[in-house]
Amino acid sequence: MEKIPYKIYLEESEMPKSWYNLRADMKNKPAPLLNPATHQPMKPEELAGVFCEELVKQELDDTTAYFAIPEEIRNFYRMYRPSPLVRAYCLEEKLQTPAKIYYKFEGNNTSGSHKLNSAIAQAYYAKKQGLKGVTTETGAGQWGTALSMACSYFGLDCKVYMVKVSYEQKPFRREVMRTYGASVTPSPSMETAVGRKILAEHPGTTGSLGCAISEAVEVATSTEGYRYVLGSVLNQVLLHQSVIGLETKAALDKYGIKPDIIIGCAGGGSNLGGLIAPFMGEKLRGEADYRFIAVEPASCPSLTRGKYAYDFCDTGMVCPLAKMYTLGSGFIPSPNHAGGLRYHGMSSTLSQLYADGLMEATSVEQTAVFQAAEQFARVEGILPAPESSHAIRVAIDEALKCKETGEEKTIVFGLTGTGYFDMVAYEKFHDGKMVDYIPTDEELQASFAKLPKVE
Numbered sequence: 001m002e003k004i005p006y007k008i009y010l011e012e013s014e015m016p017k018s019w020y021n022l023r024a025d026m027k028n029k030p031a032p033l034l035n036p037a038t039h040q041p042m043k044p045e046e047l048a049g050v051f052c053e054e055l056v057k058q059e060l061d062d063t064t065a066y067f068a069i070p071e072e073i074r075n076f077y078r079m080y081r082p083s084p085l086v087r088a089y090c091l092e093e094k095l096q097t098p099a100k101i102y103y104k105f106e107g108n109n110t111s112g113s114h115k116l117n118s119a120i121a122q123a124y125y126a127k128k129q130g131l132k133g134v135t136t137e138t139g140a141g142q143w144g145t146a147l148s149m150a151c152s153y154f155g156l157d158c159k160v161y162m163v164k165v166s167y168e169q170k171p172f173r174r175e176v177m178r179t180y181g182a183s184v185t186p187s188p189s190m191e192t193a194v195g196r197k198i199l200a201e202h203p204g205t206t207g208s209l210g211c212a213i214s215e216a217v218e219v220a221t222s223t224e225g226y227r228y229v230l231g232s233v234l235n236q237v238l239l240h241q242s243v244i245g246l247e248t249k250a251a252l253d254k255y256g257i258k259p260d261i262i263i264g265c266a267g268g269g270s271n272l273g274g275l276i277a278p279f280m281g282e283k284l285r286g287e288a289d290y291r292f293i294a295v296e297p298a299s300c301p302s303l304t305r306g307k308y309a310y311d312f313c314d315t316g317m318v319c320p321l322a323k324m325y326t327l328g329s330g331f332i333p334s335p336n337h338a339g340g341l342r343y344h345g346m347s348s349t350l351s352q353l354y355a356d357g358l359m360e361a362t363s364v365e366q367t368a369v370f371q372a373a374e375q376f377a378r379v380e381g382i383l384p385a386p387e388s389s390h391a392i393r394v395a396i397d398e399a400l401k402c403k404e405t406g407e408e409k410t411i412v413f414g415l416t417g418t419g420y421f422d423m424v425a426y427e428k429f430h431d432g433k434m435v436d437y438i439p440t441d442e443e444l445q446a447s448f449a450k451l452p453k454v455e
């Protein structure tokens with residue numbers, strides 16, 4: 001049989017022309033976003049004050065299976081896509097496993113992650129609507145970088161609220177964003193009412209994603225010609241990220257490969273939702289079966305230890321309520337946690353799939369994640385992002401199980417990005433100073449007690 005190449009590339013002509021909306025094939029649809037004041041489903045006109053019109057349509061559409069990718073976005077995709085699907089021959093050899101391991105590598109662009117796939121789509125719709133600019137939050141900085149790149153391409157202004165601890169720890173990230181013309185403000189800031197309130201209540205706080213979201217939303221809704229954009233969690237983001245899964249499936253189909261297990265790290269759920277989309281679609285339609293595994297940090301375990309409930313998406317409680325697996329919008333992971341994926345909730349689409357038993361989830365501790373990252377870097381060459389390394393950890397563990405049982409399973413995982421800006425975390429790991437932190441049940445219960453009461 002023809003040997004599978006190290007890298008399976010698609011031709012430009014084989015790149016997806018539509019995004020796939022997984023919700024169209026779900027029997028149990030994800031629960032609707034609710035107005036935080038009335039607890040009624042958000043109407044399109046209410047959401048249109050916050051988000052771009054076309055994106056509101058995508059957000060609320062549970063029935064259209066395919067959305068054509070506009071030509072302008074496909075042209076931008078052509079600059080860095082199709083991304084390679086790599087056969088991890090060297091890792092397989094090192095592990096001495098009969099498993100066949102593939103990874104879809106999304107780190108081949110300046111933002112260093114998959115986030116550019118949605119950033120360019122959101123910037124395109126903002127431009128098409130005639131807006132002046134957009135606001136957003138960023139934690140580690142990948143999303144802010146991706147959005148800065150997308151905004152500069154379309155000539156839009158971009159205001160980024162960056163979690164203060166990252167702003168201070170990652171000055172280089174900040175400068176990349178400024179190179180693309182974005183303004184970057186550490187959050188919480190004194191520029192917004194919600195920032196001032198949070199600072200008054202928690203002086204000296206180093207910020208959180210939930211806080212930065214509140215600030216970005218406030219600025220978008222109070223500034224003429226601006227809307228807010230978000231890099232994960234939302235249905236529209238999963239829709240755009242389906243390009244990852246569609247390309248993966250096309251590449252595997254080219255060689256007649258059928259995966260047994262598909263693994264992805266899960267922060268807000270966008271890369272995982274995108275990677276699994278077409279495969280989950282087959283499972284939902286009864287055409288094929290796969291195991292899907294979401295991997296999250298033990299320090300921020302929304303799927304594995306969270307509650308499936310309506311919650312705020314942000315700390316300032318200005319955003320709509322979403323039904324999701326959540327640790328509570330006030331939950332802030334331990335400052336010792338360096339491995340990313342710090343969001344308190346999870347995409348409502350993935351939450352519903354998990355609740356319906358269609359997807360598994362597991363959590364891993366950060367030292368084990370960095371061990372896997374280092375092992376991977378040493379044989380496959382790529383320096384992985386800590387977030388991506390959660391998926392590497394579980395892919396290696398599954399491959400080692402195959403070694404015990406002799407099963408030749410095919411494992412596909414998402415390698416979402418590179419870790420060049422995470423060397424402080426790698427340094428801690430190398431110096432033996434990295435510690436694992438797992439929240440106690442009491443801490444989680446205290447956070448759950450503050451969940452909004454929704455009938």
Ligand SMILES: *Cc1c(COP(=O)(O)O)cnc(C)c1O
Pocket residue numbers: 112113114115142143231232233265266267268269270271272341385387388416417418
């Ligand atoms: C943002 C990010 C993630 C997590 O976000 P999801 O929305 O869960 O995909 C994972 N990996 C990298 C490299 C990221 O930048």
